[in-house]
Amino acid sequence: MTQIKDAFKLSEIIGERAPKFRSEHPVLGLDLGSRASKAVLLHKDFLYATQIPTGYSMQETADELLEKLTQKAGVTRQDLRYIVGTGYGRITLKYDDIAYKVVTEITCHAMGSHVLYPKARTIIDIGGQDSKAIKVDPESGKVVEFVMNDKCAAGTGRFLEKAAQLLGIDLAALGQYSLKATDPSPISSQCVVFAESEMISLRARGKQDNPEESLANIAAGIHYSSARRVKNLLGRVGIDSDLVFSGGVSNNPGMWKVLEDVLGAKFAPPAPVDMIFAGALGASVFASRYASKPVHHAHPKPVLATA
Amino acid sequence: MTQPSNPGGKGEDPLAALQAVIAREKQAFIDAKDGRKKIGYLCNYAPQELFNAAGVRHVRLFKGGDTDVVSIGERFTQSVFCDFTKACLGSFSGNDPLYKALDRVYAAHSCNTIKRVSEIINQFVPVKLLSLPKLRALQSSRDFFHEEFIDLRKDLEKLTGNKITDEAIQENIVLYNKLRHILKKISELRKRANPPITGAEYLDLVTGFYYIDPKLALPLYEDLYAKLAAKESALTGERPLRLMMAGSVVADGDRRMLDILEGELGSRVVVEAHCTGVRPFLHSLRENGDPLRALSDGYLDQAPCAKMRPLSDSSESAGRLAQEYSVDGIIYVYLKFCICYGVGTKEFMTHFQKIGIPALEVSSDYSESDHGQIKTRVEAFIEMLNERKDNLDEQYIGA
Numbered sequence: 259m260t261q262i263k264d265a266f267k268l269s270e271i272i273g274e275r276a277p278k279f280r281s282e283h284p285v286l287g288l289d290l291g292s293r294a295s296k297a298v299l300l301h302k303d304f305l306y307a308t309q310i311p312t313g314y315s316m317q318e319t320a321d322e323l324l325e326k327l328t329q330k331a332g333v334t335r336q337d338l339r340y341i342v343g344t345g346y347g348r349i350t351l352k353y354d355d356i357a358y359k360v361v362t363e364i365t366c367h368a369m370g371s372h373v374l375y376p377k378a379r380t381i382i383d384i385g386g387q388d389s390k391a392i393k394v395d396p397e398s399g400k401v402v403e404f405v406m407n408d409k410c411a412a413g414t415g416r417f418l419e420k421a422a423q424l425l426g427i428d429l430a431a432l433g434q435y436s437l438k439a440t441d442p443s444p445i446s447s448q449c450v451v452f453a454e455s456e457m458i459s460l461r462a463r464g465k466q467d468n469p470e471e472s473l474a475n476i477a478a479g480i481h482y483s484s485a486r487r488v489k490n491l492l493g494r495v496g497i498d499s500d501l502v503f504s505g506g507v508s509n510n511p512g513m514w515k516v517l518e519d520v521l522g523a524k525f526a527p528p529a530p531v532d533m534i535f536a537g538a539l540g541a542s543v544f545a546s547r548y549a550s551k552p553v554h555h556a557h558p559k560p561v562l563a564t565a
Numbered sequence: 566m567t568q569p570s571n572p573g574g575k576g577e578d579p580l581a582a583l584q585a586v587i588a589r590e591k592q593a594f595i596d597a598k599d600g601r602k603k604i605g606y607l608c609n610y611a612p613q614e615l616f617n618a619a620g621v622r623h624v625r626l627f628k629g630g631d632t633d634v635v636s637i638g639e640r641f642t643q644s645v646f647c648d649f650t651k652a653c654l655g656s657f658s659g660n661d662p663l664y665k666a667l668d669r670v671y672a673a674h675s676c677n678t679i680k681r682v683s684e685i686i687n688q689f690v691p692v693k694l695l696s697l698p699k700l701r702a703l704q705s706s707r708d709f710f711h712e713e714f715i716d717l718r719k720d721l722e723k724l725t726g727n728k729i730t731d732e733a734i735q736e737n738i739v740l741y742n743k744l745r746h747i748l749k750k751i752s753e754l755r756k757r758a759n760p761p762i763t764g765a766e767y768l769d770l771v772t773g774f775y776y777i778d779p780k781l782a783l784p785l786y787e788d789l790y791a792k793l794a795a796k797e798s799a800l801t802g803e804r805p806l807r808l809m810m811a812g813s814v815v816a817d818g819d820r821r822m823l824d825i826l827e828g829e830l831g832s833r834v835v836v837e838a839h840c841t842g843v844r845p846f847l848h849s850l851r852e853n854g855d856p857l858r859a860l861s862d863g864y865l866d867q868a869p870c871a872k873m874r875p876l877s878d879s880s881e882s883a884g885r886l887a888q889e890y891s892v893d894g895i896i897y898v899y900l901k902f903c904i905c906y907g908v909g910t911k912e913f914m915t916h917f918q919k920i921g922i923p924a925l926e927v928s929s930d931y932s933e934s935d936h937g938q939i940k941t942r943v944e945a946f947i948e949m950l951n952e953r954k955d956n957l958d959e960q961y962i963g964a
Binding site (some may be wrong): 346349361362363364367388400401402404406408 | 591938940941944945948949952
């Protein structure tokens with residue numbers, strides 16, 4: 259995994275804008291995803307981020323993230339004023355000693371993207387096992403409308419992962435390969451299972467004298483197939499700029515290029531914070547809000563410290 | 566599981582009492598050996614009045630929700646059949662005692678999938694198909710449907726060996742009008758800010774309409790209405806989110822979405838624009854003139870399913886219902902591969918958008934594998950609605 263910058267002064271992120279999410283006391287946002295788990299800790303003028311692969315136990319994964327980030331930020335677990343959990347693992351999250359609440363990743367991704375891109379109106383989030391298109395209110399960062407993919411891996415990180423496996427290359431390299439394509443292979447099927455057999459036959463028919471080129475073309479074909487799927491999702495919420503790409507797959511340069519091509523629209527340039535942290539960042543923003551007025555939102559009820 | 570609403574403190578829970586009667590009546594249907602014929606029907610466009618006038622025992626065939634039963638049904642179908650139709654076949658093939666007890670099945674030609682399924686059911690129990698014209702505004706459709714009812718009447722007379730008199734049909738029209746009316750009134754108690762029953766409880770009590778002898782059911786529902794109406798109507802604490810569920814059939818046994826909406830997320834389903842909620846009770850049949858004609862006209866004129874044309878009739882009637890019950894949002898749920906509600910999604914969603922009610926579309930089946938995804942979607946939608954509701958409440962308080 260390439261080194262991602264993980265400690266920021268807020269001014270590096272938002273420049274001279276008034277911070278919407280500064281927190282006097284340390285608060286934590288946890289995004290427990292299907293493949294990777296991410297965390298963002300906000301404290302005074304600083305933001306800390308980290309990620310680890312999601313383990314079997316969501317609670318252990320969460321504890322590990324909490325441990326890592328409090329250490330990095332130089333605070334203790336007892337200092338934490340509020341935790342907001344999001345992502346697939348949010349439901350199993352439980353703390354007896356810290357006030358916490360769960361918020362869906364849709365709401366968190368919208369907020370995380372909003373604080374990094376105040377002009378964002380449309381967000382494409384592609385994660386490990388789902389992809390979403392979110393329309394966001396640029397005034398407040400609230401979700402206006404969203405669409406999520408079906409019970410199906412097409413157009414998700416999982417689809418790309420499976421494709422990389424089949425091509426025998428590293429997932430991180432898949433996007434780079436696709437950028438070198440001369441003639442993207444036509445992959446019509448958007449189902450992982452059928453696309454797999456398409457890929458196998460493409461590989462067999464590929465240029466034996468230039469396997470690298472053939473690989474690049476198949477990799478590009480895979481990206482186009484995913485991008486078309488995402489375009490269908492977006493068709494239902496529309497594309498209003500600024501258009502933001504978030505989630506783990508936003509780090510894939512091949513997907514970035516192909517999506518811009520298929521959508522006929524440009525993404526806002528990369529933010530200083532890696533967009534894999536958008537959900538955790540949004541969660542930490544909500545945590546800072548709940549910490550300052552913890553009883554306002556009674557729905558669902560915040561669980562307050564019992565110890 | 567869904568939280569039961571407070572049953573009013575003292576005395577026995579009237580809903581539990583009704584559930585006991587429903588269970589008893591289902592068992593009695595299976596056990597009865599008095600020679601009365603037992604029929605099952607598919608779809609709300611099959612006329613209960615006529616079945617009851619014929620003196621047969623009758624039940625609606627709408628069990629579903631069990632993936633094991635679905636997989637039995639899959640032996641007969643292709644994957645592109647919806648889980649409801651697979652469950653239906655699975656119940657026949659898997660020897661569900663209620664389905665095994667049947668002498669004859671009446672299938673309204675609701676969608677093409679049900680029509681195909683009825684042809685397969687014929688391997689287990691003889692089926693008669695009731696052809697349903699979809700262009701309900703045409704006089705020719707009305708005449709045709711009347712002809713179908715004449716034919717159905719003859720078929721039932723042949724089955725039982727008894728004549729169905731006009732008087733008997735008339736009497737049943739009056740009886741079923743009363744039943745529909747009381748079920749509509751019970752539903753309307755949910756217009757209160759503090760509904761006396763949950764959406765899941767309403768669906769459960771409605772199953773009685775399809776399983777209990779109507780003469781027995783009417784006083785039970787009247788009693789239930791009185792008890793529910795007497796419950797505390799003032800709202801204590803925060804107002805729960807009010808939702809409408811619209812879309813495909815919600816089978817007897819399929820409470821997946823309601824468990825998420827009401828059990829896990831604490832919102833309330835206060836009205837349904839689907840065929841196993843309040844929708845079939847919105848209309849009343851004519852009580853004068855030729856009773857069979859009143860029956861065929863009345864069934865075509867009911868609040869329409871998405872199989873009827875024009876489709877805008879269905880989306881508009883769903884929209885009116887949402888407005889009438891002042892819902893905060895609509896969950897439009899259709900079964901995967903549903904050729905009526907799946908394809909109709911855009912029409913419904915566009916209409917809901919037009920009348921300014923937030924709506925979420927969810928495609929679903931009876932499996933558990935997408936529970937997480939569906940919950941995320943619904944939960945995010947509810948977060949959105951809560952924001953909206955808080956804003957509205959604040960504006961209201963500020964004004």
